[in-house]
Amino acid sequence: MIDLRRLREEPDYRSGVERKGASAxxxxxxxxxxANAREQRVGTEELRAKSNAASKDIGRAAADERQAKxxxxxxxxxxxQEAESALAAxxxxxxxxxxxxxxxxxxxxxxxxEDDYRVxxxxxxxxxxxxxxxxxxxxxxxxxxxxRAVRMSGSRFAYVMGDAVLLQFALVQxxxxxxxQRKFVPVIPPxxxxxxxxxxxxxxPTDRSQVYELEKDELFLVGTAEVGLAGIHRGERLEAExxxxxxxxxxxxxxxxxxxxxxxxxxxxxxxxxxxxxxxxYANPAVSWDELELLRQVEEEIxxxxxxxxxxxxxxxxxxxxxxAKKYDLEVWLPSEQRYREVTSCSNYTDYSARRMGTRVKSxxxxxxxxxxxxxxxxxxxxxxxxxxxxxxxxxxINVPEVLRPYCGLDILGPTG
RNA sequence: GGAGAGGUGACAGAGUACGGUCGAUUGUGCCUCCCUGCUAAGGAGGUGUCCUCGUAAGGGGACCGUGGGUUCAAAUCCCACCCUCUCCGCCA
Numbered sequence: 001m002i003d004l005r006r007l008r009e010e011p012d013y014r015s016g017v018e019r020k021g022a023s024a025x026x027x028x029x030x031x032x033x034x035a036n037a038r039e040q041r042v043g044t045e046e047l048r049a050k051s052n053a054a055s056k057d058i059g060r061a062a063a064d065e066r067q068a069k070x071x072x073x074x075x076x077x078x079x080x081q082e083a084e085s086a087l088a089a090x091x092x093x094x095x096x097x098x099x100x101x102x103x104x105x106x107x108x109x110x111x112x113x114e115d116d117y118r119v120x121x122x123x124x125x126x127x128x129x130x131x132x133x134x135x136x137x138x139x140x141x142x143x144x145x146x147x148r149a150v151r152m153s154g155s156r157f158a159y160v161m162g163d164a165v166l167l168q169f170a171l172v173q174x175x176x177x178x179x180x181q182r183k184f185v186p187v188i189p190p191x192x193x194x195x196x197x198x199x200x201x202x203x204x205p206t207d208r209s210q211v212y213e214l215e216k217d218e219l220f221l222v223g224t225a226e227v228g229l230a231g232i233h234r235g236e237r238l239e240a241e242x243x244x245x246x247x248x249x250x251x252x253x254x255x256x257x258x259x260x261x262x263x264x265x266x267x268x269x270x271x272x273x274x275x276x277x278x279x280x281x282y283a284n285p286a287v288s289w290d291e292l293e294l295l296r297q298v299e300e301e302i303x304x305x306x307x308x309x310x311x312x313x314x315x316x317x318x319x320x321x322x323x324x325a326k327k328y329d330l331e332v333w334l335p336s337e338q339r340y341r342e343v344t345s346c347s348n349y350t351d352y353s354a355r356r357m358g359t360r361v362k363s364x365x366x367x368x369x370x371x372x373x374x375x376x377x378x379x380x381x382x383x384x385x386x387x388x389x390x391x392x393x394x395x396x397x398i399n400v401p402e403v404l405r406p407y408c409g410l411d412i413l414g415p416t417g
Numbered sequence: 418g419g420a421g422a423g424g425u426g427a428c429a430g431a432g433u434a435c436g437g438u439c440g441a442u443u444g445u446g447c448c449u450c451c452c453u454g455c456u457a458a459g460g461a462g463g464u465g466u467c468c469u470c471g472u473a474a475g476g477g478g479a480c481c482g483u484g485g486g487u488u489c490a491a492a493u494c495c496c497a498c499c500c501u502c503u504c505c506g507c508c509a
Contacts, residue, residue, distance in 0.1 A: 041469065045478045052478090055490040059437035066489095073489035194499095237466085367466085 001355045002101045003369075004034050004094075016104025016325075019111055019317040030097045037090040044083040051076045099205075103352035105317035106289075106326040116316035117329070123300070124309030126333045130392040133336035134385035135267030137392060138164070142416030143384075144268055155265070156257060156272045160384070162416030163408075167387070167400065168275065168380050170407035172250060175277045175302060175378045182298070184248040184279065189228025191251050192219040200356045201230045202323045202349075209258045225249035226374045229280035233359045238282070240363035243370070244291055245282040248377060251275070268381040269341075277377040279346070284361055288348055288371035292326065295346035295375035299330045302378060303343070306401045308390045309333035311340050325350045332386045343382045346375025388413075 006013040008031050017027060054073040061069055110118045130137075138144030143164035149157040160168060176186055198204040198220050203211065212221040222228065229249045238245070253276050264270035279298065283291045296312065303310045315327040324347035331340035351369040354360070361370040391399040398413040405411055 038469075041478085045469070048479090049477055051489080055488095056437070058489060070489050075489095077489060 001352060002098055002103065003351065003355070004030070004098060007031065007101075008034070012107075013104050016106070017101055019105045019109070020102040020320060020322075021318045022101050026097070026101065030094065030101060033090070033094045033097055037087070037094045040083070040087045040090050044080070044087045047076070047080045047083050051080050102320070102322040103325050103350060105320060106348070109314060109320070109326050110316045111318070112316040113318040114316070116318070117313040118316075120312040120314055120328070122309070122311040123304060124307075124333070126309045126338075127335045127390060129335050129338060130389050131394075131396070132392070133266070134269070134334075134388040137388050137396070137398070138267055138385070140396070140415075141398070141413065143388070143413060146267065153272075156270065158268055158271055160268070160381075163410055163413040164384060166408040166410060167384060167404065167413060170400075170404040171378055171380055171383060172275070172277060173407050174404055176248065176250070178302070179246075179248040179277075179279065179298070179377060182246070184246040187225075187229060187232075187247050187249040189222075189225050189231075189249050189251055191222050191225075191228070191254070192217075193222055193227055193231070194219060197227060197231050197234075198222075200234065200353075201227045202353045202356070203227065206322060210256050212254050212256060221254035222251070223255045224253050225251035225276060225278040226280060229278065229374070230353060230357060230372060233282060233357070235358045237360045237362050237367060238370070240284060240361055243282060243284045243361060244287070247280045249278045249280065251278070268385050271381060274379065274381040276379045279375045279377050281373040282354075282359065283371045283373060284363070285351065285368060285371045288350065288373060291371075291373050292328075292346060292348045295373060296328045296330075298377065299328075299344045299346060299375060303330060303332060305403045306383070306387065308386055310343075315345075320347075323347070323349045323352045325352070332382075333390065334386065335389045341382070343379055343386060344376035346373065348373045 002017070003013070007017065007027070014027060018024060051073065054069065054076055058066060058069045058073060110116055132140060135144070135146070139146070142162055143160070145159040145161055146157070149159045180186060192214065195204065195218065198208075198211065203223070207223070210223060214220070226249075228251065229247050232247065233245070252273060254273055257270060257272060260270060268274070279295055281288075281291045281295065300310070300312065310330055310332045313329050313331065315324075315329055320327055327345055327347040329342050329345045332343045333339075334341045349372045351371055354372050355369045357372075359370055359372070360367050387401065388398055391401065393399055393412070397415075400408065400410050400412060
């Protein structure tokens with residue numbers, strides 16, 4: 001949720017919203033609706049003040065004066081009710097419009113859409129296409145069985161099996177240790193949450209079609225541990241010296257992948273259920289941009305140590321989504337496709353999500369909405385398949401990156417069974 | 418799943434039988450000051466959040482789990498929901 005006061009007072013804030021693709025018209029509509037609602041609020045509150053005073057007066061009045069005073073108060077009440085319902089409508093109107101406005105883009109974010117990203121750096125030497133792509137070698141070695149999974153659950157499901165399972169646990173444990181060393185608090189959050197949590201975390205209403213719903217219990221399966229991590233301090237006011245709070249969550253993630261028919265249908269790249277290690281930071285607004293760089297640094301370190309070529313891009317304003325003010329994507333080289341594909345990303349949501357969550361920080365300057373950031377530490381499925389391709393050996397097996405060997409006791413991934 | 422009890426400010430804990438003087442008694446904590454070799458004890462005053470009008474001083478409004486309702490007036494009455502605790506059942 002956007003900051004309406006800043007929207008009407010700060011030209012830079014407003015232009016940041018426009019760079020995200022919001023029309024000048026939609027912004028003026030919000031501001032006009034807000035001005036109207038504020039004006040009505042003043043009138044309504046005056047009326048309510050009168051009404052309150054009249055009621056108090058009745059309480060003090062002598063018995064013989066009461067009836068007349070009650071009748072007068074009844075008239076006030078009728079007027080108040082009309083003003084209140086008009087005000088409620090005006091406020092709903094503002095909220096509906098305001099929810100649709102995106103968080104303004106940061107000054108360092110390039111203009112444009114999906115193809116207008118800025119490449120920040122490329123690391124490592126992109127390799128040639130391997131003998132088998134990730135789906136083929138996963139199938140051949142029995143590490144990923146989509147055929148049987150589809151028979152059971154439908155398309156976009158997979159069994160992860162054999163050495164790949166050991167490698168998954170190694171990845172999780174390695175990444176967790178790395179983050180615990182950096183003082184991130186490990187968390188396993190609930191993956192089923194109520195609707196209001198999905199709204200506050202910013203996934204509803206926009207991404208509702210991507211989310212699995214358990215109608216009978218009115219619960220929703222989260223698409224990322226971010227939901228649970230964002231909710232930890234919902235409605236809380238933290239002391240400034242408690243910040244930053246850094247969390248690292250591990251959870252299964254569930255996505256309906258509606259509207260992606262025919263896209264990335266093979267293997268583990270795009271499935272309905274996968275596991276992910278996710279970072280989340282609650283930061284003082286003054287230092288949140290430093291925290292974004294920290295998240296990026298962690299992500300880079302992970303892929304560098306996994307010995308895979310990658311690049312980092314800054315996503316352009318028009319491709320940011322509603323909540324992010326700035327986002328880095330880390331893309332790993334996928335040899336079979338001879339291109340970089342997104343494996344992790346990190347964003348600064350500034351105060352956009354925290355405002356709805358009611359997560360605030362109390363400092364000497366007073367109370368302000370804090371900033372939240374999130375970043376993928378490791379999307380397990382995509383990382384596994386990147387390893388399958390980048391570390392494929394000529395004999396048809398797969399090298400385990402050095403850093404993971406102590407965690408799984410394997411040097412190479414071989415056939416299952 | 419069944420039965421019962423309860424959700425009040427940073428915390429503890431009144432108020433709810435009889436709706437008005439209750440944004441809310443009191444204690445602890447916290448802040449300022451006084452007293453005081455130090456510490457402790459003691460004394461005085463202060464101490465919620467959000468919205469809004471105002472340059473400011475200051476004014477107004479909302480908030481006693483959440484959302485509705487009754488009423489001139491609701492922490493107090495009614496309804497629904499959420500949560501916590503105890504007992505029973507069941508399970509890991």
